Amino acid sequence: MEEASVIYGKNVTLGQHVSLEPGVRIGDNVTIGNFVVVKSGTQIGDNVQIGDLCVLGKVPFHNKKVALKPSTELNPLVIGDHVKIGSEVVIYRGVTLEYDVLVGDMASIRERVSVGESSIIGRNVIVEPRTVIGRRVTIQTSSYITSDMLIEDQVFIGPCCSTSNDKYMGLGNYKHQGPVIKKHARIGNNATLLPGVIIGEHAVVGAGAVITKDVPEGQTFVGNPGRLLARGGSSIE
Amino acid sequence: MEEASVIYGKNVTLGQHVSLEPGVRIGDNVTIGNFVVVKSGTQIGDNVQIGDLCVLGKVPFHNKKVALKPSTELNPLVIGDHVKIGSEVVIYRGVTLEYDVLVGDMASIRERVSVGESSIIGRNVIVEPRTVIGRRVTIQTSSYITSDMLIEDQVFIGPCCSTSNDKYMGLGNYKHQGPVIKKHARIGNNATLLPGVIIGEHAVVGAGAVITKDVPEGQTFVGNPGRLLARGGSSIE
Amino acid sequence: MEEASVIYGKNVTLGQHVSLEPGVRIGDNVTIGNFVVVKSGTQIGDNVQIGDLCVLGKVPFHNKKVALKPSTELNPLVIGDHVKIGSEVVIYRGVTLEYDVLVGDMASIRERVSVGESSIIGRNVIVEPRTVIGRRVTIQTSSYITSDMLIEDQVFIGPCCSTSNDKYMGLGNYKHQGPVIKKHARIGNNATLLPGVIIGEHAVVGAGAVITKDVPEGQTFVGNPGRLLARGGSSIE
Numbered sequence: 001m002e003e004a005s006v007i008y009g010k011n012v013t014l015g016q017h018v019s020l021e022p023g024v025r026i027g028d029n030v031t032i033g034n035f036v037v038v039k040s041g042t043q044i045g046d047n048v049q050i051g052d053l054c055v056l057g058k059v060p061f062h063n064k065k066v067a068l069k070p071s072t073e074l075n076p077l078v079i080g081d082h083v084k085i086g087s088e089v090v091i092y093r094g095v096t097l098e099y100d101v102l103v104g105d106m107a108s109i110r111e112r113v114s115v116g117e118s119s120i121i122g123r124n125v126i127v128e129p130r131t132v133i134g135r136r137v138t139i140q141t142s143s144y145i146t147s148d149m150l151i152e153d154q155v156f157i158g159p160c161c162s163t164s165n166d167k168y169m170g171l172g173n174y175k176h177q178g179p180v181i182k183k184h185a186r187i188g189n190n191a192t193l194l195p196g197v198i199i200g201e202h203a204v205v206g207a208g209a210v211i212t213k214d215v216p217e218g219q220t221f222v223g224n225p226g227r228l229l230a231r232g233g234s235s236i237e
Numbered sequence: 238m239e240e241a242s243v244i245y246g247k248n249v250t251l252g253q254h255v256s257l258e259p260g261v262r263i264g265d266n267v268t269i270g271n272f273v274v275v276k277s278g279t280q281i282g283d284n285v286q287i288g289d290l291c292v293l294g295k296v297p298f299h300n301k302k303v304a305l306k307p308s309t310e311l312n313p314l315v316i317g318d319h320v321k322i323g324s325e326v327v328i329y330r331g332v333t334l335e336y337d338v339l340v341g342d343m344a345s346i347r348e349r350v351s352v353g354e355s356s357i358i359g360r361n362v363i364v365e366p367r368t369v370i371g372r373r374v375t376i377q378t379s380s381y382i383t384s385d386m387l388i389e390d391q392v393f394i395g396p397c398c399s400t401s402n403d404k405y406m407g408l409g410n411y412k413h414q415g416p417v418i419k420k421h422a423r424i425g426n427n428a429t430l431l432p433g434v435i436i437g438e439h440a441v442v443g444a445g446a447v448i449t450k451d452v453p454e455g456q457t458f459v460g461n462p463g464r465l466l467a468r469g470g471s472s473i474e
Numbered sequence: 475m476e477e478a479s480v481i482y483g484k485n486v487t488l489g490q491h492v493s494l495e496p497g498v499r500i501g502d503n504v505t506i507g508n509f510v511v512v513k514s515g516t517q518i519g520d521n522v523q524i525g526d527l528c529v530l531g532k533v534p535f536h537n538k539k540v541a542l543k544p545s546t547e548l549n550p551l552v553i554g555d556h557v558k559i560g561s562e563v564v565i566y567r568g569v570t571l572e573y574d575v576l577v578g579d580m581a582s583i584r585e586r587v588s589v590g591e592s593s594i595i596g597r598n599v600i601v602e603p604r605t606v607i608g609r610r611v612t613i614q615t616s617s618y619i620t621s622d623m624l625i626e627d628q629v630f631i632g633p634c635c636s637t638s639n640d641k642y643m644g645l646g647n648y649k650h651q652g653p654v655i656k657k658h659a660r661i662g663n664n665a666t667l668l669p670g671v672i673i674g675e676h677a678v679v680g681a682g683a684v685i686t687k688d689v690p691e692g693q694t695f696v697g698n699p700g701r702l703l704a705r706g707g708s709s710i711e
Binding site: 254256272274290292295298325327343345361363365379381383397399400401403406407408427429431447449461462 | 489490491507508509523525526527558560561562579580597598612615616630632633634660661662663664678680681682683684696697698
């Protein structure tokens with residue numbers, strides 16, 4: 001079909017051995033590295049840079065324990081203008097990356113995730129399905145963002161943070177709920193967030209804290225289990 | 238040698254630039270993605286799906302500080318029927334993946350590991366040498382499974398868990414022993430297991446817990462250091 | 475230009491589809507795997523082994539939130555004699571790997587980092603810019619080494635450790651300072667080090683500890699927040 005061929009903008013630079021599947025659309029001033037796989041239908045905006053050895057627009061698969069919606073429901077991957085994607089990155093079909101998003105090397109983003117303008121998905125960060133990430137969010141290296149999370153604008157998540165969405169750890173077919181992190185909240189490195197906790201606006205979670213209940217707006221929680229930081233003790237932040 | 242050529246089943250679909258070394262055997266109805274390296278002797282069953290940019294059947298190397306057994310002792314990688322392997326995965330020679338195993342993107346499995354039927358090795362999970370993983374085990378994203386572990390059937394390991402096997406942290410040439418996790422035990426996200434601890438059947442380790450001693454059958458341990466959860470307190474799970 | 479072509483030593487073995495940019499220099503007895511990208515100017519010593527699907531000598535990029543020094547200032551990547559590099563590794567321009575360094579699969583090292591003789595950068599380890607790593611250091615699998623750290627000789631860092639350098643978590647344009655880990659110190663798995671802490675010579679940080687202040691020479695700190703280990707309690711190490 002004519003509409004299924006690859007559409008190139010002006011000034012597109014491709015590395016060696018780039019696999020472009022039918023229906024891919026590439027904007028102007030785009031650079032794509034070597035050994036990159038761009039799956040069918042992926043939409044790449046203007047002024048986008050993509051590193052080497054990436055897979056973009058991947059369709060999920062499953063085994064008997066993980067039932068996923070049919071991939072035919074998924075929209076194509078949409079990569080906005082001025083997005084930069086590192087090397088060895090895997091991004092699924094059904095993802096939207098808004099204007100000026102940065103995705104670091106070795107990061108991976110599953111289906112049905114949206115990432116807002118000028119946000120940073122750090123190196124080796126993994127984002128699970130159906131999570132919504134706002135604008136100017138920073139998620140630092142090696143953090144793990146579970147499914148069904150809401151991360152509002154200008155949230156800061158330090159390196160190696162861990163989140164979860166499954167209160168009973170694989171026991172059944174109940175609803176899973178990831179944490180909610182509200183505007184301007186900040187999470188220290190290697191913090192642990194339990195399923196469904198809400199981190200309030202401008203709240204702070206200390207490095208290494210284990211957050212088992214909601215953190216109110218503007219408060220700082222530290223320790224295991226996470227508790228309100230006593231006044232005067234700021235070094236743990 | 239005639240026996241060293243690649244043997245193809247029926248209905249094999251290869252992506253672009255797949256490097257198949259001599260002695261590889263591929264079953265029926267197999268799909269292999271782009272830029273995949275399959276090392277010599279690897280055995281791939283029927284109805285197997287393999288993503289892009291993988292290395293399958295890798296031989297370990299070493300420097301002066303890490304002495305490994307000669308790789309010539311290692312059996313070829315064996316990939317069972319109905320196994321699914323994501324993208325950017327590295328699996329070593331000497332591994333066996335049983336029927337219906339799922340290996341997520343960016344996971345890596347070292348030599349002399351076996352993974353039982355219908356188990357899931359999540360994305361970015363790393364498994365070290367000589368660990369035995371049972372059937373219907375779930376190991377979620379970014380968890381680290383050290384060497385010489387035993388993980389029994391139907392264990393659930395949440396995301397970002399960490400295990401270790403070296404009680405004296407690099408001081409000598411004594412025996413290393415990873416944790417043992419017994420049937421149906423469940424481990425919360427970002428938990429830390431120290432060398433050689435035993436997690437009993439149906440035991441639960443809370444998210445973020447640091448487990449320094451054995452957890453008896455059916456008990457729930459939380460905190461740092463991990464202790465028995467007081468009755469009535471279930472939210473930490 | 476004549477000087478910009480690739481220079482090969484004796485006995486160089488290249489895999490399929492290796493992308494060698496101008497100015498790359500390869501020593502004697504070097505093996506490079508399949509689908510490897512070696513960026514311009516990279517210097518590879520003698521007796522070096524490089525796995526499949528690597529990117530070597532990458533130039534950093536940035537978006538509006540991360541301002542980096544112009545890459546033109548960066549020296550080429552220098553890979554010393556007898557270095558071994560795994561598969562799916564990304565190493566930036568401006569890095570120096572000394573004699574006999576081992577870099578595991580899926581590791582990544584940013585610009586302006588030096589790694590001393592016979593040190594091990596484990597699988598899936600991420601090292602950020604401007605960190606100095608001494609000789610015979612071991613950094614185990616999946617640990618995260620932030621920027622501006624100093625790791626002295628013969629330090630041992632267990633798996634899944636997390637470090638940070640930003641005391642106020644993204645609030646401004648102040649100086650960032652990573653931890654300092656002095657000679658022979660040992661860090662347990664999944665430990666958390668806060669910005670700027672100093673771990674003294676021969677000190678020990680227990681597995682899962684959260685280190686919010688300096689650990690004096692020879693002392694052992696455990697817990698959250700990390701405190702001096704009471705005498706007689708050694709199992710937590």
